[in-house]
Amino acid sequence: MLTPLRIPTPYGPTIVADPPVVLAPMAGITSEPYRRLCRRYGAGMSWSELVSSSAMILGGEKSQVKTRQLAYFSEEERPVAVQIFGADPDMMRQAAALIAQTKPDAIDINMGCSVAKIARCGAGCLLLRTPQLAQDIIAATVEGAAQFKVPVTVKMRAGWDDSCITAPEVARRAQDVGAVAVTVHPRTAKQAFSGHSDWSVIRRVKEAVSIPVIGCGDVVDGPSAKAMFEQTGCDAVMIGRAAMGNPFLFANVVSYLESGADAIEPGVEEKIATARWHARELAGLKGEHIAMQEMRKHAAWYSKGMHESARLRDRLCRISTLAELEAIWDEALEVAARYGALETVS
């Protein structure tokens, strides 16, 4: 039996992620409809895409609309954390208070993102170079969120580079100022996504704190999830890239962890039905134009392994309307039927 992730909070209710296999935040990918899909296929909890604290506080009308969309979550998703980033404690305090009014299960602070736009303003993984500032930011966020009794978690990388592995120290400081859980993706900022994540850092963080630790990095299937639990002692595993276009992965990983057997892979019909639902819901949330731009990569990922997928992908990458997308899926179904592969694992 899998032990659910339990995150005690100072406000009464414990956050319970059951099963302890959760979906990673991924900007441009893990919007609300996709998170809901992953939850339906077995993810125990999800994190929103990252939201800028300064855009929330100082942004004009257009960026306010965008941040509201990014921070939106539905009841069906719970437990869910909304992730914010910033380098100014006061701005983080204000942003946390605003988000906390919408009552997510947690507010998560991003200390892992290394993209230039975020690092340039001193946020994301840059904070791992300055543990005191990281601590001040966490303390301010906890203070802002406390106004509406919402707990705070932190997601971090291992450190800045090989000579600056600060995750254990930052996790300890986070715990000291009231964070209720931490997630560790143990690559350095300098590494970006190259090489393999160093799971020994997750173990070191686990040894440094008593709050729950979620491990993240290179979990791609049941055996790798099991290995991460065993090698790090983490309380939950978080999956990112392997779930792109593959919300079904969660059923597989959970089934493997529970019984050693993979769940049955979805056939082409189920994959396409899922992809259609995803696109329609995303259009409802973000409007057809933006949704279809975002959907291009998802659709290409969903089509992986289907018959004539290279030809399909070439068109899926250029869709601009829902009708176009639906027509391509109709055709994909016809192709699969021609190959007698409708029900089969693709």
Ligand SMILES: Cc1cc2nc3c(=O)[nH]c(=O)nc-3n(C[C@H](O)[C@H](O)[C@H](O)COP(=O)(O)O)c2cc1C
């Ligand atoms: C396209 C993309 C976007 C990401 N966006 C975020 C983000 O908004 N916030 C965050 O904390 N991590 C973000 N990450 C990092 C993931 O949450 C995760 O830590 C990382 O991909 C390692 O896990 P994996 O090996 O399972 O993919 C992103 C990763 C990718 C590939």
